[in-house]
Amino acid sequence: QQQVKQSPQSLIVQKGGISIINCAYENTAFDYFPWYQQFPGKGPALLIAIRPDVSEKKEGRFTISFNKSAKQFSLHIMDSQPGDSATYFCAAMGGTYKYIFGTGTRLKVLA
Amino acid sequence: KAGVTQTPRYLIKTRGQQVTLSCSPISGHRSVSWYQQTPGQGLQFLFEYFSETQRNKGNFPGRFSGRQFSNSRSEMNVSTLELGDSALYLCASSFAPGPYEQYFGPGTRLTVT
Numbered sequence: 001q002q003q004v005k006q007s008p009q010s011l012i013v014q015k016g017g018i019s020i021i022n023c024a025y026e027n028t029a030f031d032y033f034p035w036y037q038q039f040p041g042k043g044p045a046l047l048i049a050i051r052p053d054v055s056e057k058k059e060g061r062f063t064i065s066f067n068k069s070a071k072q073f074s075l076h077i078m079d080s081q082p083g084d085s086a087t088y089f090c091a092a093m094g095g096t097y098k099y100i101f102g103t104g105t106r107l108k109v110l111a
Numbered sequence: 112k113a114g115v116t117q118t119p120r121y122l123i124k125t126r127g128q129q130v131t132l133s134c135s136p137i138s139g140h141r142s143v144s145w146y147q148q149t150p151g152q153g154l155q156f157l158f159e160y161f162s163e164t165q166r167n168k169g170n171f172p173g174r175f176s177g178r179q180f181s182n183s184r185s186e187m188n189v190s191t192l193e194l195g196d197s198a199l200y201l202c203a204s205s206f207a208p209g210p211y212e213q214y215f216g217p218g219t220r221l222t223v224t
Binding site: 031032034036041042043044045046049051089093094096098099100101102103104 | 115144153154155156159167169201203209210212213214215216217218
């Protein structure tokens, strides 16, 4: 119940395309869902986060879609650029106030 | 505003030794969390400190411990190192425990030989 399942494990997208990464959770106590971007040799950087009282949040080219009934949320990267090539992690927090991370998606954007 | 800093950035230790890693949070942040990141297990929560008290603990053996000082700086210690402890150890700070934005440091890469 404490897991967050992330898919796909890896993703290749053409420059200008849309990258979509999905996460699913079981624990209904989760109430905060951030996404992190990590480049090799660096720590994860907070990209965007959402709370379950909204279904969508957009910041620049990054959008989180949240489906509370399905217990799923996804990250959409519009107009993907080679500089977006990184590993992306979803996470969830709630109840015990521990962050639970997904297993990560390695994104490669082809020039 | 300066980000989260971690020292040292790289460490090589031998099995059986112990190691201490340090983390300085963002100014004004009072909560510090530690994570272990490995290719096989991903990002795993170790523990969280707030106001010098451990608030949460992950599923790691007692060889992993930590503490927080009055200035919010934190240290984690791993005793009797095992080969499997080789990992990137990440520290993250936030304003307080709970659903607040969490900011990560660059990590300490620990290699156990």
